[in-house]
Amino acid sequence: MINKVGQIMVYVDNQDEAVRFWTEKVGFSVKAEEDNGQGMRWIEVAPTKEAETSIILHNKEFVAKMSPGINLGTPSLMFFTDQFDELYTDLSNKEIKVGEIVNMPAGRIFNFADDEENYFAVMEQK
Structure with a gap:
């Protein structure tokens, strides 16, 4: 039985x-x-070295050649922060494209884009 999400694959054009982006701008390790x-x-990058779930950055071109049928689209990821x-101010100050803060029934949310225009979301968690 599955008991946790271990890794999320993100396919990128430029791994370096x-x-x-993930380490210097977002603060992952x-x-x-x-x-x-x-x-x-x-x-493999993650918010902390101890994080149970991490992001694996793969070379999109290489994966497309090795597995032609694989979906190379960016997964829709929602990060939580207290x-x-x-975080919103920090990402904005680092000239990361951030969206407007939106009030949802579950809490406040904003999105941000990496350097390849892949978008991710952040939800406030108190």
């Missing part, structure tokens, strides 16, 4: 730029990096 020397390279206003 994606790593810089690199948990692992693998390279088989034959083009298959992936980088420092909502601070």
